[in-house]
Amino acid sequence: MGLQLDASPEELKLFLEEAEEHLQLLEEDLVRLENEGDNQELLQEIFRSAHTLKGSSATLGHQKMAHLTHAMENVFDKFRKQQLTVNIEIMNVLFEALDNLKILKNEIETMEESGIDLEGILQRLSAMASGEGVQAAASKKEVPQQQPVLQLDWQDQKMAAELAQQKRGQFWQVNVFFAENSDMLPVRALITLMTLREKGDIIKSEPTAEEIEQEQAKTTLRAIVLSSCGAEEISKALQELPDIINVKVEPFELAKQEEQAPQEQKAAKKIEGNKNRATLSKASRTVRIDVELLDNLMNLVGELVIDRTRLAQIITEIEAKYDVNDLTEDLNRTSVHIGRVTTMLQEEIMKARMIPVESLFNKFPRMMRDLSQKAGKEFDFIMEGQETELDRSIIEEIGDPLIHLLRNAVDHAIEPPEEREKLGKPRKGVVKLIARHEENHIVILVQDDGRGIDPNKIKESAVRKGIISDEAAKRLNDEEAINLIFASGLSTATKVSDISGRGVGMDVVRTNLEKVNGSIEIDTRVGVGTVFKIKLPLTLAIIRALMVKVDERVYAIPLTSVLETIRVEKEQIRIVNKHEAIVVRGQVLPLLYLRELYNHGSAEEEKAKIFVVVVNVGGKQVGLVVDYLIGEQEVVIKSLGRYIGDVQGIAGATILGDGRVALIMDVPSLMKKVMQIS
Structure with a gap:
């Protein structure tokens, strides 16, 4: 209904x-x-x-x-x-x-x-x-036969006179008496005023609506009303309301009121004007803005960033082709100024989109309290860094991953109080949720002092569920074994819980974080505790990227995933598990040729040295082989989803300074491709 x-x-x-x-x-x-x-x-x-x-x-x-x-x-x-x-x-x-x-x-x-x-x-x-003996039974109050006449000031008189000229009706004084023990007196009084407004225009009431809202309601409410309804109709409408024990409606004469002196009128107007100015000044400090408007502004700023880069490119081309030093000098100055203003505008719009993670964090204490009671666990839930700001769109995406991690911490990490005492730990555990800045990223930590993650149990569970073979499990080191918890369907839970299961939903956690170019790492010690480290970009709209070239096509690799760039001799390449790899500081680094991935065909000439961009996602590294390194650049992300659908390895596109389109690489999906190949 x-x-x-x-x-x-x-x-x-x-x-x-x-x-x-x-x-x-x-x-x-x-x-x-x-x-x-x-x-x-x-x-x-x-x-x-x-x-x-x-x-x-x-x-x-x-x-x-x-x-x-x-x-x-x-x-x-x-x-x-x-x-x-x-x-x-x-x-x-x-x-x-x-x-x-x-x-x-x-x-x-x-x-x-x-x-x-x-x-x-x-x-x-x-x-x-009513635990202190407050009686709930209703009691009636003796109503005086004569009620005092409600007095109107000069402004009330003026308003009443103007209404009387505009509308037909009778002025009534309405006296309403409530039960003394009514436990909802302010609500009853407000409802009474609302009912009176339906019957006519309220000239004045005692107490006023503002006083009632401030808990100044009384057992008697008096009001002057201009209404086309009769006394009986008004009285009947009010007597149908709860907790009202009597209603008296009597005619009211304006002629009996005394006019306010002109001096008092001016003083009242001055005071009212001052109040209005003070209220207006206070209210004008902040305004509510639709998120869609901020998104549109960010898109427009993105276009400016593209044009700024294009302008710099044009100036470079003019300098190379023509000998017009004075003109190019003026253009350079203008370009630098436009660049500076665009950067400032970009920063301000980004600030407007940023909100403290407090808005997300503050939803968790209640959840953790309920989980504590449900699981029979005792722990202190500590939050730090709530003032850290993050783009609104990213905050919307990371809520579910954090819920998964916190639920898992309660259900499987924190031990029951008796078990903790036997282990020599404090009876109450500790779960922390921490946010902080690290360079150009936001880091969120979910930390507990519970059981920790046992890599051997992870291996056993992965083998039992057919995720990896027994031989492959034996070759894994502890870090690689622990990262298996992100495999779909893996769980080390000994019994099913309606709160969570470590491993249940952990693949979703990583997938959701990768959607916003985030990553997650695990640091754990058996019997000591676990820390999940989530690394997030400040914003999704404009990012810094490493620009590379394959043939004549330019690609952008988000810097959040780039560890380093190296140049290696062709002779250094080895075959490991039927796949090309190199050894970097004692570690095997699998190679992925962008030329082959994006079907560029074979190279026109074999080079003695190759450029390798080392990227990292979730603790796993791979080397992306490219033809040339162009350099770092700010790029505006444009989605291609609705045009060509999801393409493995492509996160979107951007427009370069010369007007060409460069594809932005989706490093996490590339990593999955490497894992499938290997």
Whole structure:
């Protein structure tokens, strides 16, 4: 069934953005609260988030979300007043309530009701909040026969007079009385105001909507309303609302009000103007920008980078062909200036696309808390470097790999508390998630002090599952054996777990990282722990690459994969396992000829020396044989997927300074090709 809300698309979009922020903040703070139950500053932050979410959802007309956040707010209030102590049972209920809030938020995104039943969770939250003997039974209040007349100031009078000229209707003073023990008084008051707005125009209310949102609701609400409805109709609409014990609707006369003095009017306008300027100044510091707009700007900057390179090429050609020193000098100056401005623009756009990894990391503490309880493990989860910034598109791609690695750390790396004590380790383990800069890359570490990875068990599992032969397993060193965990279907788990299995999904981890030109390395010691090191580029749009040539065709090799370039004699090439290779510093380096891979045909002339580009992915190295080395260059990646489909060994294309197209190599898929050949 469709969800009906009284809000425009813009209001819904704004609400969803704010709700996502508050829900994420609540999740982060609840995890902290479990360990810092007496942190009053933290409790105030949690209370504010819940209160804001409650008020905005009530204004939007989503009553389920308003009721649930208010019930949570009551529990937080008990924490603040130290009438309730944080414990694991209460926290589990609060986390369940938070999960329900996410479902309700999704209702607003899809505009479809989920059918979720909140009765059980609301009863448990109410029971916790009333643990100090708060009575839930309703009590009636004696309503005075005469109510004081609500006073209007000069501005209210003016607004009322203007409305009276524009619309037909009667001015009414509406007095609403709520049950004293209503545990949702602010929500009831806001709903009452919303109902009154449906019946007419509210000139003034006590308390105001802003005061109600700030928890200043009272058991009596008074309002002046201009309405074409009669007193009985207004009264009936309000009495249908919950927790209202009485309603009085009486005629209201504007003539009884006193005008505000002109001096007071000017002073009020000045104060209001100052408030508006202050609010505008504060709001103008930041703006929300659609990600698609940033993508378009990055594409345009990419075109500028291409033109900058082209301009430099043209100047070089003019200098070589013509003797026009003055002209080329002016062109050079202009070219340098355009290059500098383009570089600055490129850097600024890239900064706009960069967001702290905190936005991703902050989703993990809750997950790790739940996994700890599910697996019966005890560990401290430590995050460092959350301020490290990374391109938004890369952050979106690395979420799943990190989830796999963290789940594996809990399920198979960290030992049960009793086992750790027998091994002489602290009862509580440690799982770390660390982000930091290294040169022109971002490095993310997933580290644990658990069992470590036993290469012998990896070999046994790989042989048992038919991934490699027994003879091949015996030839593997420890590092090569450990890297087998990235083979599809490999697992060393002794029993099936619904959390994870080390090896289950690890091939997906590496595949997803390779999509964003990332790599992963493993450093492990049996009985000590494991570190997974993920290396990522700062951005995917513009990269630095080593330009090489085969025949007359130019290729770009991303520098993230390049270790070194060497030139070797043809006599140094050996045949290893029916494949050409060379020995570099005592290590066998298999060779891959780009000429053969991309069907260039045989070379016109045999050269005594060949150029080899040594690349590395996942700890494995290969030498790419090329005809010439051109040098390093910034290239703009253009996807070819929708034109020619996926081609093994090609990640995309770029436009060179002379207008030619150069293919950008996909080194990981080339490595797979070498492994298949060998």
